[in-house]
Amino acid sequence: xxxxxxxxxxxxxxxxxxxxxxxxxxxxxxxxxxxxxxxxxxxxxxxxxxxxxxxxxxxxxxxxxxxxx
Numbered sequence: 001x002x003x004x005x006x007x008x009x010x011x012x013x014x015x016x017x018x019x020x021x022x023x024x025x026x027x028x029x030x031x032x033x034x035x036x037x038x039x040x041x042x043x044x045x046x047x048x049x050x051x052x053x054x055x056x057x058x059x060x061x062x063x064x065x066x067x068x069x
Contacts, residue, residue, distance in 0.1 A: 001009055
């Protein structure tokens with residue numbers, strides 16, 4: 001660094017500051033793996049028993065859409 005012109009020394013110092021800031025925000029890779037959130041469990045069937053009533057004409061076409069059929 002002693003042989004670099006002043007403008008390049010400033011660039012190198014800025015880059016070093018950038019790297020320090022970047023690595024201060026994010027822990028090392030080994031620490032990140034241990035802090036990962038668990039993958040959500042499958043919720044298949046989680047709503048079982050919550051639907052109490054389905055109308056008999058549930059699958060029938062809506063009156064508003066009869067012009068398009």
